[in-house]
Amino acid sequence: MRKAREVKAREVLVIGGSRYFGKRLIARLLAAGDRVTVLNRGSSAPPPGAVHLVADRDDEKSLTAVLGSRTFDAVVDQVCYTPRQASIARRVFAGRTRRYVLTSTVEVYEYEDSIAPVRETDVDPAAVPVDLELPWEETEFLDTHYGEGKRQAEAVFAADPGFPFTAVRVAHVLGGDDDFTGRAEHYASRIRAAHRVLGDRLVSVQNRYSPAVRDSEAELRLCAELGLAFLPWSPLGGISRSSLDGPSQVADARPGAFRAVARAHGVSPQRVALAWLLARSPGVIPIPGASRPETIRDSAAAADLVLDAQELELLNDAAVPVETVCRSARRSGPRPRRGPGGRA
Ligand SMILES: NC(=O)c1ccc[n+]([C@@H]2O[C@H](COP(=O)([O-])OP(=O)(O)OC[C@H]3O[C@@H](n4cnc5c(N)ncnc54)[C@H](OP(=O)(O)O)[C@@H]3O)[C@@H](O)[C@H]2O)c1
Numbered sequence: 001m002r003k004a005r006e007v008k009a010r011e012v013l014v015i016g017g018s019r020y021f022g023k024r025l026i027a028r029l030l031a032a033g034d035r036v037t038v039l040n041r042g043s044s045a046p047p048p049g050a051v052h053l054v055a056d057r058d059d060e061k062s063l064t065a066v067l068g069s070r071t072f073d074a075v076v077d078q079v080c081y082t083p084r085q086a087s088i089a090r091r092v093f094a095g096r097t098r099r100y101v102l103t104s105t106v107e108v109y110e111y112e113d114s115i116a117p118v119r120e121t122d123v124d125p126a127a128v129p130v131d132l133e134l135p136w137e138e139t140e141f142l143d144t145h146y147g148e149g150k151r152q153a154e155a156v157f158a159a160d161p162g163f164p165f166t167a168v169r170v171a172h173v174l175g176g177d178d179d180f181t182g183r184a185e186h187y188a189s190r191i192r193a194a195h196r197v198l199g200d201r202l203v204s205v206q207n208r209y210s211p212a213v214r215d216s217e218a219e220l221r222l223c224a225e226l227g228l229a230f231l232p233w234s235p236l237g238g239i240s241r242s243s244l245d246g247p248s249q250v251a252d253a254r255p256g257a258f259r260a261v262a263r264a265h266g267v268s269p270q271r272v273a274l275a276w277l278l279a280r281s282p283g284v285i286p287i288p289g290a291s292r293p294e295t296i297r298d299s300a301a302a303a304d305l306v307l308d309a310q311e312l313e314l315l316n317d318a319a320v321p322v323e324t325v326c327r328s329a330r331r332s333g334p335r336p337r338r339g340p341g342g343r344a
Contacts, residue, residue: 007033009033009034009035010029010034010035010073010074011034011035011037011070011071011072011073011074012029012034012035012036012037012072012073012074012075012076013036013037013038013039013070013072013074013075013076013097014026014029014036014037014038014039014075014076014078015039015040015057015075015076015077015078015079015080015089016039016040016077016078016079016103017038017040017046017076017078018038018040018043018044018046019178019180020173020176020178020179020180021173022078022103023047023178025076025078026038026046026047026050027047030047030049030050035051036049036050036051037050037051037052037053037070037072038050038051038052038053039053039054039055039057039063039066040054040079041054041055041056042054053066053067054066055067057079057080057085057088057089058084058085058088060088060091060092063088063092064092067092067096070096071095071096071097072096072097072098073097073098073099074097074098074099074100074101075093075096075097075099075100075101076101076103077089077100077101077102077103078103079103080102080103080150080153081136081142081146081149081150081153082136082142082149082152082153083130083131083132083136083149083152083153083155083156084132084136084137085136085153086102086152086153086154086156086157087132087156089157090156090157090160090163094160094162094163097164098164099164099165099166100157100163100164100165100166101166101167101168102153102154102157102165102166102167102168103168103170104150104153104154104167104168104169104170105146105147105150105169105170106169106170106171106172107146107147107150108123108147108150108151108154108167108169109122109123109147109169110147120169123151123154125151125154125155125157125158125167126155126158126159128151128152128154128155129152129155130152130155130156130159131152136149154167174215184218185218187207187216187218187219188218188219188222191205191219191222191223191226191228192222192226195226195228202228203228203229204223204228204229204230204231204285205219205223205228205229205230205231206230206231206232206233206287207219207220207230207231207232207233208232208233208234209230209232209233209234209235209277210232210234210235210236210237210273210277211237211258211273211276211315211318211319212237212319213234213237214319216230216232220232220280220281220284221281223281223283224281224282224283227283228283229283229284229285230281230283230284230285231284231285231286231287232277232284232286232287233287234289235273235274235277235286235287235288236270236273236274236288236289257314257315257317257318258272258273258276258315258318260314261307261311261314261315264311265305267298267301267305268298270288270295270298270299270302271298271299271301271302271305272302272305272307272315274286274288274299274302274305275302275303275305275306275307276307276312276315276316276319278302278303279307279312286302
């Protein structure tokens with residue numbers, strides 16, 4: 001019998017990792033059996049099992065001193081926001097790591113409202129000009145140039161072809177008990193405020209919500225709690241780009257649940273989507289669009305389609321998971337509240 005191949009634990013350094021999803025990253029690395037070192041300024045200790053290094057990554061001398069002769073398989077830099085920070089990191093970590101992973105952001109793209117798909121290559125870090133003399137240390141400047149700071153940070157790392165660098169352009173992250181940004185809670189708190197002011201005169205809330213777009217989950221639940229109607233607009237994800245053919249189908253592991261349930265009932269998947277929405281809470285009133293009478297009749301018939309608990313569970317699983325919901329802060333309203341130091 002062949003011996004199972006032994007997987008060697010990796011030496012991973014996480015810079016940051018004491019506040020939000022960096023904490024989850026460390027927990028996952030430890031659970032995977034990796035040897036984890038956490039470097040931050042010491043505001044909190046990492047979980048048991050991780051080595052703690054205390055240094056300010058902006059101070060090149062102390063960063064170099066605290067690292068000593070350590071080398072790593074991977075460094076994950078959670079808190080690099082500027083080209084100046086990237087320049088220090090590139091100097092300090094050259095020859096110290098087999099891979100340097102920068103937690104970047106989708107805000108490096110300027111095209112968040114574009115209808116055309118945005119491609120990874122639309123921002124080529126090698127072609128981004130870097131200006132180290134901009135006032136990167138000023139919180140207000142950095143706050144208003146968050147995407148530019150990350151873009152230029154990527155550019156600094158990419159400028160050295162010998163530096164083993166990867167940028168992960170993370171979308172906006174919402175939710176969890178420790179979501180310090182307050183973004184997930186923002187809209188719900190607006191509804192609560194309106195409810196306090198208007199009392200019974202506030203009767204409904206209208207938001208985009210469909211199997212593919214569930215960023216208003218908190219608002220839907222709050223409406224149920226306050227006895228308000230919740231009117232999902234674009235409940236099928238738009239007429240020309242139905243969510244049933246779009247994002248919800250991207251999830252390969254869960255193909256076709258809406259269609260499978262529709263086949264079982266001999267009805268359209270759109271009717272199933274609307275019945276699923278109606279089952280989310282008694283106060284949900286979807287407002288599907290239509291240009292043909294038969295579509296309107298089909299949508300109206302969703303009110304009579306009863307889905308059992310097993311079907312609802314299947315559809316809940318097939319719809320985009322609430323915990324991975326992300327959205328463009330620009331597209332969906334106010335700029336997100338940034339975290340301490342102005343960044344999220
Ligand atoms: N939230 C989002 O929606 C979103 C979206 C896209 C990308 N991102 C990116 O995700 C990263 C943040 O992830 P996270 O919130 O989970 O953070 P994190 O990994 O938990 O790291 C935050 C910690 O880093 C430490 N730190 C900050 N400045 C430091 C410095 N100069 N030297 C050493 N340590 C320092 C701080 O601890 P001490 O005070 O102890 O130093 C802080 O608690 C950022 O790069 C952000 O741009 C976030």
